Amino acid sequence: MLQEESDLSLIIAQIVQKLKGSNLYAQLERQAWACLQRPEIKLESLKEDIKEFFKISGWEKKLQNAVYSELSVFPLPSHPAAPPEHLKEPLVYMRKAQGSWEKRILKSLNSMCTELSIPLARKRPVGEQKELLNKWNEMGTDEPDLSLFRPVYAPKDFLEVLINLRNPNYENGDSLSFRTHLGLIQVPLKVKDIPELKEFFVELGLTTGQLGIDDSTQVPPELFENEHVRIGQKVLAEQDGAAAQQYIRQGSPTALRADLWALILNISSQPEDILYYEQLKTNVIQHDLLVDSLIYKDVKLTASNDDYYFVFEDYLYQVLLCFSRDTSVLGHFAYNSASPPKSYIRGKLGLEEYAVFYPPNGVIPFHGFSMYVAPLCFLYHEPSKLYQIFREMYVRFFFRLHSISSHPSGIVSLCLLFETLLQTYLPQLFYHLREIGAQPLRISFKWMVRAFSGYLATDQLLLLWDRILGYNSLEILAVLAAAVFAFRAVNLMEVTSLAAAEAVLADLSTLKVMPLLQIFLFATVT
Amino acid sequence: MAGKVKWVTDIEKSVLINNFEKRGWIQVTENEDWNFYWMSVQTIRNVFSVETGYRLSDDQIVNHFPNHYELTRKDLMVKNIKRYRKELEKEGSPLAEKDENGKYLYLDFVPVTYMLPADYNLFVEEFRKSPSSTWIMKPCGKAQGKGIFLINKLSQIKKWSRDSKTSSFVTQSTKEAYVISLYINNPLLIGGRKFDLRLYVLVSTYRPLRCYMYKLGFCRFCTVKYTPSTSELDNMFVHLTNVAIQKHGEDYNHIHGGKWTVSNLRLYLESTRGKEVTGKLFDEIHWIIVQSLKAVAVSAWRGAELGWGLGRGSFGEVVGPASSWVLPRACQVNASPSLTSSTANDRILKYNLINDTLNIAVPNGEIPDCKWNKSPPKEVLGNYEILYDEELAQGDGADLRSRQGQSLGPKGGRSRDSGRTVLTTWK
Ligand SMILES: Nc1ncnc2c1ncn2[C@@H]1O[C@H](COP(=O)(O)OP(=O)(O)O)[C@@H](O)[C@H]1O
Ligand SMILES: [Mg+2]
Numbered sequence: 001m002l003q004e005e006s007d008l009s010l011i012i013a014q015i016v017q018k019l020k021g022s023n024l025y026a027q028l029e030r031q032a033w034a035c036l037q038r039p040e041i042k043l044e045s046l047k048e049d050i051k052e053f054f055k056i057s058g059w060e061k062k063l064q065n066a067v068y069s070e071l072s073v074f075p076l077p078s079h080p081a082a083p084p085e086h087l088k089e090p091l092v093y094m095r096k097a098q099g100s101w102e103k104r105i106l107k108s109l110n111s112m113c114t115e116l117s118i119p120l121a122r123k124r125p126v127g128e129q130k131e132l133l134n135k136w137n138e139m140g141t142d143e144p145d146l147s148l149f150r151p152v153y154a155p156k157d158f159l160e161v162l163i164n165l166r167n168p169n170y171e172n173g174d175s176l177s178f179r180t181h182l183g184l185i186q187v188p189l190k191v192k193d194i195p196e197l198k199e200f201f202v203e204l205g206l207t208t209g210q211l212g213i214d215d216s217t218q219v220p221p222e223l224f225e226n227e228h229v230r231i232g233q234k235v236l237a238e239q240d241g242a243a244a245q246q247y248i249r250q251g252s253p254t255a256l257r258a259d260l261w262a263l264i265l266n267i268s269s270q271p272e273d274i275l276y277y278e279q280l281k282t283n284v285i286q287h288d289l290l291v292d293s294l295i296y297k298d299v300k301l302t303a304s305n306d307d308y309y310f311v312f313e314d315y316l317y318q319v320l321l322c323f324s325r326d327t328s329v330l331g332h333f334a335y336n337s338a339s340p341p342k343s344y345i346r347g348k349l350g351l352e353e354y355a356v357f358y359p360p361n362g363v364i365p366f367h368g369f370s371m372y373v374a375p376l377c378f379l380y381h382e383p384s385k386l387y388q389i390f391r392e393m394y395v396r397f398f399f400r401l402h403s404i405s406s407h408p409s410g411i412v413s414l415c416l417l418f419e420t421l422l423q424t425y426l427p428q429l430f431y432h433l434r435e436i437g438a439q440p441l442r443i444s445f446k447w448m449v450r451a452f453s454g455y456l457a458t459d460q461l462l463l464l465w466d467r468i469l470g471y472n473s474l475e476i477l478a479v480l481a482a483a484v485f486a487f488r489a490v491n492l493m494e495v496t497s498l499a500a501a502e503a504v505l506a507d508l509s510t511l512k513v514m515p516l517l518q519i520f521l522f523a524t525v526t
Numbered sequence: 527m528a529g530k531v532k533w534v535t536d537i538e539k540s541v542l543i544n545n546f547e548k549r550g551w552i553q554v555t556e557n558e559d560w561n562f563y564w565m566s567v568q569t570i571r572n573v574f575s576v577e578t579g580y581r582l583s584d585d586q587i588v589n590h591f592p593n594h595y596e597l598t599r600k601d602l603m604v605k606n607i608k609r610y611r612k613e614l615e616k617e618g619s620p621l622a623e624k625d626e627n628g629k630y631l632y633l634d635f636v637p638v639t640y641m642l643p644a645d646y647n648l649f650v651e652e653f654r655k656s657p658s659s660t661w662i663m664k665p666c667g668k669a670q671g672k673g674i675f676l677i678n679k680l681s682q683i684k685k686w687s688r689d690s691k692t693s694s695f696v697t698q699s700t701k702e703a704y705v706i707s708l709y710i711n712n713p714l715l716i717g718g719r720k721f722d723l724r725l726y727v728l729v730s731t732y733r734p735l736r737c738y739m740y741k742l743g744f745c746r747f748c749t750v751k752y753t754p755s756t757s758e759l760d761n762m763f764v765h766l767t768n769v770a771i772q773k774h775g776e777d778y779n780h781i782h783g784g785k786w787t788v789s790n791l792r793l794y795l796e797s798t799r800g801k802e803v804t805g806k807l808f809d810e811i812h813w814i815i816v817q818s819l820k821a822v823a824v825s826a827w828r829g830a831e832l833g834w835g836l837g838r839g840s841f842g843e844v845v846g847p848a849s850s851w852v853l854p855r856a857c858q859v860n861a862s863p864s865l866t867s868s869t870a871n872d873r874i875l876k877y878n879l880i881n882d883t884l885n886i887a888v889p890n891g892e893i894p895d896c897k898w899n900k901s902p903p904k905e906v907l908g909n910y911e912i913l914y915d916e917e918l919a920q921g922d923g924a925d926l927r928s929r930q931g932q933s934l935g936p937k938g939g940r941s942r943d944s945g946r947t948v949l950t951t952w953k
Contacts, residue, residue, distance in 0.1 A: 137718055138751045141777055254793060255801040305781040307871065308790060311717040311747060377717075378790075379797045459793050 015070045023272060024066050031059055058239070065241035069266035072245075072472045073396055074335070089337035089405045093167055094412075098337045098404040101161050105364055106341045108152055113290060116148055120343055120358055121289045129285050136281070139296075139317040140304065146297045151367035155449040158366075158402060159184075159442070162412055165404070182434060183419030184441045189406055191417040194425065197479060198521055201471065203249040204514075206522050211251025212463040212514030225253075232256045241266060249470035251463055251514070258379040264469050265392040269385050277384035280322035287325075291359045295320045299370045308458050312377035316370050319387050323394075329361035332395035337405035338362075363399070368446075371453040372398045375461050397474055401449050409474035414448050415441055417478035422485060425524065429489050438498040443505055444481040451477060455508045464513050480513060483520035487511070531893055535564040539865040541877045545884060549891045561893050564589045567598075567861045587887065587894040590861060591732065596822040598861040600705045601666040603818070604639045610821035621817075635814045635854070639707040641666075643687065649706055653680060660709040660759065667703075669860060671768035676709055676759040709765075711754040716786075716794065720752040721745040722767040723788065723854075726863055727815055727913065728883055732823040734916035736901065738886065739812065741909045742875055745791050747784040749775040769868055783868040811854045816914045818859065882908030 019025050032050055035041055035057075041049045054060040089095045113120060124132070135142065163184045192200060204210065209224035219225070228250065235243045236259050244263045252260050262268070284292075299316045303309040309316075323329065333340055340362025348354035373390050380386035400410045407413065422430045422440055433440050447455050451474070452464060467476050485492065488504055495501045531551040535542055542564055546553070554560050565573065565588055573580045574592035582588065596602050611633045614622035623631045640649040642663070653661070658678070663686065665673040677683060683706075713720045726740035749772050750763040758764050763775045769785075772778055795804040865880075867873035885906045888894060901915070 141750070253801075254796040255804075258797055305779060307782045307786070310779065310782050310784075311719065311786055314717060314751075378794050381798050458790065462793075 011071075011074075014074065015067055018070055018074075019066060022066070023270070024062060028054070028059060028063065031057070061239050065239070065263070065266050068241045068245075069264075084334070087335055088333070088339075089407075091167075091406050093165075094337060094404055094406050097161070097165055099339075101158075101404060102338060102341060105152055109290070109341075109364060112149070112152075118290055118293075121287055124286060124288050128288075132285050136285075136318070138314055140299075140313040144293070144296070146293055146300070149293050149297050151298060151301075152294065152364055154367040155446045158411075158449070159445045162404070162415060165412065181416075181420070182423060182430070183416070184439050185412065185416045185419055187412065187416070189413050189416055191408070191413055191420055192475065194421070194521065194524075197475070200473075201467075201476070201479075201517075201521060203470075204467070204518055204521060206518060209250060210514050210518065211253065211466075212460070212512065213518065215251075229253045229256070232260065236260065236263065239263060245470055245472070247470075248466045252466045254459075254462075257462060257466070261379065261469060262385070262389060265389060265396070267385070267388045267392055269382075269388065273388055274384045277322060277387050280325050280387075281318075283325040284321045289324060289359055291324050291365060292321060294365050295324065295370070298365055298367060302368055302454065303370050303374045306374070306454060309371075309374040309377065309454075312374060315377050315383060315386060316373050318383050319373050319390055320365070320370060322387055323391060324359040324361050324363070324365075326361045326391065327357075329363060329391065329395060330357065332399060333362060336399050336403055337407075337410075338399070338403040363394075366402065368450050368454070371450045375453050375458055375465070378458055378462070396472075397468060398451065400474060401451060411449065414474060414478040415445065417475060418444055418448070418481045421479065421482040425482075426486055426489060429485065429492060432493055433501060436496050436498070436501075438495070438501040440485055442498065443502055444485070447481055447484075447508070448477045452480065452508075456511060456513060457509045460511065460513045467517075476517070479520065480517055483516040484508065484511065486520055486524070487516055529893055531561045531888065531891060532559060533562040533564070534558075534560045536566050536569050537564060537865065541865050541867065541873065541880055544877065545880045548881075549884070551891070561585055562587050562888065567594070570594075584896040585894050589887075591729070593822075594861050597818060597859045599666055600664055600858060601641050601703060603859060604636060604641075604705060606821045607633075607636055607818060610817075632813070633817060635810075635817070637708040637710060639705050642683070642704040642706050643702070646683075650680065660711055660754075660756070661706050662709045662765075663704050663706050665704055670770035671762065671766040672770075674762070674766060676765060677706075678756055678759060713752065715752050716745075716747075716791075718751040719748050720765065720767060721747045721786070723791075723811070724785075725788070725811070725815070726879060727819075728886060728910060729819060730886060732819070734920070735816075735819055735823050736915045736917070737816070737819055737913045738907065738910035739815070739913040740879060740882070741788075741911060742879070743788040744875075745786040745788065746772070747786060748772060749777040749779075749784060769864075773868065781869060783872060785869070785872065807854060812913060814854060819914075878909065882910055886910060 031054070035050060035053045038053070041053065051060075054063070085095060089098065112118075132139075163186075165185070165187050167187050198205070202208075209228060211225070211228065214224040215221070232247060232253055233256065235247050236256060241263050244260050248260055248264070267273075296317065299313060299320070303316055304313050330340055340357040341364060342355040343358035344351065345354040345356065372394065373386075376386055376390055376393070380389055397409070400407060401414075402411065404410070404412060419430075419441055430440065451468070452461055455461075456464065464476065464480065468474060484505065491504045492501055495504060531549070532554045533546050533551050534554055534556045535546075536556075546562075551562070556563065563586070567590065570588065570590045570592060572578060596606055611622060611630060614633070621632050625631055638652065640646075640652070642649065653659070660676055660678045663673075663675050663677060663683075675686075677686075723743060723745055725743040728738040728740070730736050730738070746767045746769060748763060748765070748767055750761065752764055762771050766772075769783065772784055778784065792804060792808070795807065863876065863879060865876055867876055884891075885908060886902050889902055889906065901917075
């Protein structure tokens with residue numbers, strides 16, 4: 001009890017600390033001053049009256065949403081005495097592994113610079129700035145020669161690193177139970193089993209209405225859909241972020257999704273946010289970064305050729321180029337096991353006072369990175385709003401898909417969860433695939449790293465991401481990956497090679513994710 | 527079962543031939559007895575011309591209504607729709623109601639159009655009323671964007687007439703006939719680009735009218751960003767959505783071919799603009815299709831009882847600036863779907879399109895019989911859904927009411943009303 005109380009006060013202190021620097025704080029203060037003029041505010045009950053005013057005027061709701069949003073981003077309270085790297089990642093060997101992975105990426109980036117003799121960054125000459133400004137909305141038509149550029153890494157390179165992860169404490173064989181894990185991931189982390197998943201994803205159960213199932217053409221809308229839409233409208237009218245998050249566990253109606261997500265992510269698109277976006281844009285215009293070419297190349301290799309996303313090509317450049325300049329993204333490294341790469345001003349290598357983060361946001365894009373943005377283009381056509389939503393999705397979720405950590409939503413845990421689910425609940429399939437050299441994770445890894453973007457039809461992908469937001473967790477990705485294998489199990493039992501297994505699973509665009517998840521979690525005898 | 531269907535085609539496309547062969551039908555030449563002839567539009571014109579005067583026998587079926595050109599020629603489409611509106615007006619039909627400015631409330635779905643050279647004077651009069659408008663010139667009998675250009679000055683028309691060597695506008699040279707339509711310069715853009723819709727509609731009979739809409743239509747995007755700026759009027763990559771044009775563009779992508787499914791469009795619109803606007807847009811598109819078909823159904827369909835038509839309509843202009851409304855405009859109807867596949871997906875789509883079409887046109891793959899009830903059971907519709915069935919609509923006169931009715935989406939009203947195959951939108 002005592003422990004809980006002190007935890008609580010710690011959380012409160014942390015959140016207050018964070019909010020103090022925010023725009024909302026300044027606004028609340030201004031509002032409080034302004035309301036003193038009102039007749040209903042009495043000196044003798046000043047505090048109560050101001051609270052009441054905040055309640056009636058909707059500012060209290062805004063504060064609640066901000067607190068709630070902090071709560072979902074921020075990890076569990078750390079003891080004030082704990083070193084900051086514990087907040088990033090409590091396990092030393094994970095931190096080390098992430099560190100050496102970062103070194104590798106940086107090395108590869110630097111050697112590309114040297115090879116091509118291109119600087120990491122340069123100021124654009126004025127003429128070039130003008131030109132870029134003019135074609136801001138059609139950067140896709142520009143065809144610079146990028147043949148020499150290559151993605152810094154691709155998901156499969158990253159998978160190799162995860163496969164080689166070991167916990168030194170377990171090397172001596174004192175973890176007999178874990179030895180029985182026959183998948184590729186060989187580190188012992190606690191992952192949920194099906195009973196625990198059932199409890200965690202209880203709203204996905206057979207008795208709860210679901211968009212993605214109960215809105216199909218065979219089901220009369222009176223049974224679920226109409227009422228669900230009505231509640232959704234009410235949640236939006238109330239502007240209650242916590243309620244919205246609970247609500248979309250059952251899926252968001254298409255027409256309400258953009259607003260519900262914004263509410264949950266606490267994105268309101270104030271004039272100052274638009275201004276901020278414009279500043280980032282100015283920065284892009286003024287400076288040319290090496291990562292720009294990587295982004296450019298990535299969009300060209302992925303979204304530009306994609307049946308669903310090609311129409312949004314130009315939005316992707318805009319968002320991603322601005323993102324790379326956004327130093328506010330650095331904030332998330334407080335709880336990300338990764339650290340922003342540093343680069344040194346010419347001639348000052350190794351001198352900390354000459355170090356700068358590179359790229360300015362600290363995130364080096366890899367092959368497929370643009371697919372994190374692409375589906376959001378279906379929801380937001382206003383670039384600055386699209387940008388904010390993406391940034392928030394990144395610092396809450398997506399970064400976990402390419403950082404080595406022990407977090408339950410981190411990619412290592414997802415891989416392990418996926419493999420454990422298959423090995424435990426579909427042992428025959430698992431052994432068969434393993435036997436023929438088609439370790440399931442070799443196929444599903446790319447799906448999870450991209451949060452299934454580019455693999456599922458967009459409507460299905462959005463239903464999936466609804467649940468990521470609703471449960472504030474990425475574990476659903478591993479469950480879906482396992483459910484896909486279960487769904488194609490019969491065909492997979494017949495294949496005799498990795499290539500054949502890949503072929504069976506090559507096209508996921510016809511899958512309906514909610515029925516798959518529901519059957520896998522709730523209708524299979526376990 | 528009585529024998530196998532004997533087929534002929536003069537279009538050597540694998541999506542067709544594979545479909546015939548899959549059914550175990552027998553290929554014959556056009557001089558032998560045939561049951562099914564998939565003809566090009568030229569052939570159909572020859573076969574059913576007054577001179578040849580071919581009459582289909584009871585067990586023969588072709589893929590076009592002989593007078594399909596009533597709708598597929600650009601000038602005739604406009605003429606027929608104009609005439610249809612007048613007739614409805616004369617009958618005092620509520621469909622022909624007008625607003626205070628004399629515009630049809632429900633039937634104003636074709637951009638203002640004149641025939642050239644015939645209507646030159648009328649056109650000039652209209653042009654002078656709003657001299658800053660842009661107009662689009664299209665040869666009446668061509669397709670795939672051929673011969674199309676934009677103008678915004680009268681002098682350009684004069685130059686055109688000189689170049690095309692028509693000595694005077696009074697000469698009724700039908701060969702050189704063009705239509706000139708008001709150019710819709712504020713189209714709905716996605717990702718900054720103009721697009722049109724390619725929707726497939728199958729008509730199985732005109733009397734009574736029964737038509738089906740293929741669910742897997744698509745949008746065709748321009749490769750270059752749209753600008754209404756007159757300096758780009760000559761750049762067809764900005765203005766014409768035809769694949770035949772766009773594929774020559776520098777930025778044409780051969781993997782997706784600039785094609786985006788209608789379900790993507792729906793998802794995007796519903797997400798960014800809401801359900802109501804989206805539902806209304808699709809309702810209006812369906813309305814336009816059915817009204818265009820009705821416009822030609824009133825012309826005589828002698829001897830066409832066993833023809834069935836598969837047409838594709840292009841709704842060039844889903845217009846609407848950044849605000850919350852979108853308004854479709856009909857541009858044209860083509861006689862037959864292009865059977866050339868530009869991408870792998872396209873190929874699959876077209877194969878299935880023909881497959882589903884044959885399942886409706888030739889139930890059970892049996893030899894055609896003109897006495898067939900042309901109302902196939904729901905199971906064989908494949909990706910088609912019934913768009914309109916006059917027989918079922920008859921009697922309750924609810925056309926107008928239902929125009930504002932529920933959306934006919936993938937889950938519109940129709941699929942909901944337990945087993946009935948008719949769309950409530952149109953009933
Ligand atoms: N009135 C118009 N306003 C704007 N664009 C038009 C208009 N008419 C046609 N277009 C554009 O030109 C393209 C070709 O016109 P269309 O009438 O379909 O002729 P074609 O038979 O050559 O395809 C359309 O797909 C559309 O993009
Ligand atoms: Mg056309």
